[in-house]
Amino acid sequence: MANHFTLLTQLLEDGLQQGVYTAAAAVVGLKGEPQWEEAVGQVSLAEDANRVTLETSFDLASLTKPLATAAALMLLTDAGKLTPNTTLGELLPVEWLPSDKRPLSIAQLLAHRAGLPAWRPFYREILQAPPQVRGGLLPRLAAAAPLEHAPDTVTLYSDLGFMLLAAVVEAVSGLPLDRFCEEKIYHPLGLKNLGFNPLPTLAQAVRTTENSKQKTENRLYAATEMGLIPGRNIVGEVHDENAWAAGGVAGHAGLSGTGPEVFALLAALYRAYQGDTGQPFSPASVRLFLTPVAPGARALGFDTPGTEASQCSAGRYFSPRSVGHLGFTGTSFWLDLKLGQMVVLLTNRVHLGRDDKTKIQTFRPRFHEAASLALGFDKMYR
Numbered sequence: 138m139a140n141h142f143t144l145l146t147q148l149l150e151d152g153l154q155q156g157v158y159t160a161a162a163a164v165v166g167l168k169g170e171p172q173w174e175e176a177v178g179q180v181s182l183a184e185d186a187n188r189v190t191l192e193t194s195f196d197l198a199s200l201t202k203p204l205a206t207a208a209a210l211m212l213l214t215d216a217g218k219l220t221p222n223t224t225l226g227e228l229l230p231v232e233w234l235p236s237d238k239r240p241l242s243i244a245q246l247l248a249h250r251a252g253l254p255a256w257r258p259f260y261r262e263i264l265q266a267p268p269q270v271r272g273g274l275l276p277r278l279a280a281a282a283p284l285e286h287a288p289d290t291v292t293l294y295s296d297l298g299f300m301l302l303a304a305v306v307e308a309v310s311g312l313p314l315d316r317f318c319e320e321k322i323y324h325p326l327g328l329k330n331l332g333f334n335p336l337p338t339l340a341q342a343v344r345t346t347e348n349s350k351q352k353t354e355n356r357l358y359a360a361t362e363m364g365l366i367p368g369r370n371i372v373g374e375v376h377d378e379n380a381w382a383a384g385g386v387a388g389h390a391g392l393s394g395t396g397p398e399v400f401a402l403l404a405a406l407y408r409a410y411q412g413d414t415g416q417p418f419s420p421a422s423v424r425l426f427l428t429p430v431a432p433g434a435r436a437l438g439f440d441t442p443g444t445e446a447s448q449c450s451a452g453r454y455f456s457p458r459s460v461g462h463l464g465f466t467g468t469s470f471w472l473d474l475k476l477g478q479m480v481v482l483l484t485n486r487v488h489l490g491r492d493d494k495t496k497i498q499t500f501r502p503r504f505h506e507a508a509s510l511a512l513g514f515d516k517m518y519r
Contacts, residue, residue, distance in 0.1 A: 256297070
């Protein structure tokens, strides 16, 4: 097994040489316990850039969906505040929620079966508004977008659904998504770096506190890119334009964190799934959310190996009872609920340009398969 873990380190180094990223961190484990972890590269292309460590924070991009928004909804389900069948019309203000969105259920949004568009450039409109009101505009703009399909007829991966789900968390709990996750999930698990808004931005100026400034001292961040908003900071701020314009907190993107802390959160989900009642989430809600809504379909907030959207990123050796997710910045995780194998891969692939997705799409399954090999699970499929 040790030699196989050496191969994982070599794979991470290969990714550097092949121009997949400048920074990467990975953790591989079994049944909630890490077996190997490594960090390679430097945080940016700058000649004097710091080396990456396991304490380097990465923009987690769409890993926000399962690790913040879906996780928050699990807790609200545990508290009896909602169920997957609860509709938006029961939870959100009718003043801004159009009639065609009111019948949409939490489950339809989590499984990307609500019929909403995949993406819209809402940041253009948001940045025209005063900073004080930008955060509240994102779910309203998502709600106003016309449906592209009838609900429950097509699975279409959609950021907009999770923009609305963040508003659900706030409406039901009385706390913004970032504070709810930090107070109810991350801090109870001892996760000090996992969270939103690692550094203050212009859009966040009205929300910045001395505590948030102190929180960011002596931390390293893997660089991303300016993207579609010229002149913005590429270090310590969310890469997603819509989330950035809204102040850095959104249901679809905005989370940042380190490899070991992402692994620790997945370990808590795994243990709860196995019946451990000492986690923030109950076994019942975790099993409910991590079960696909139909054979070959997504789970509630999580991808599965059988979906087209996974791009086969789990590789060949994760069982059908696995859940995971991908992030646009070059991040991913897979959690095998049957075999117990776990892998977290964080990179900053967008720092080298967002348009070339081929390199990361090729690299991910190679790395995930190598992780299975190191843990010995390839033998089960020979």
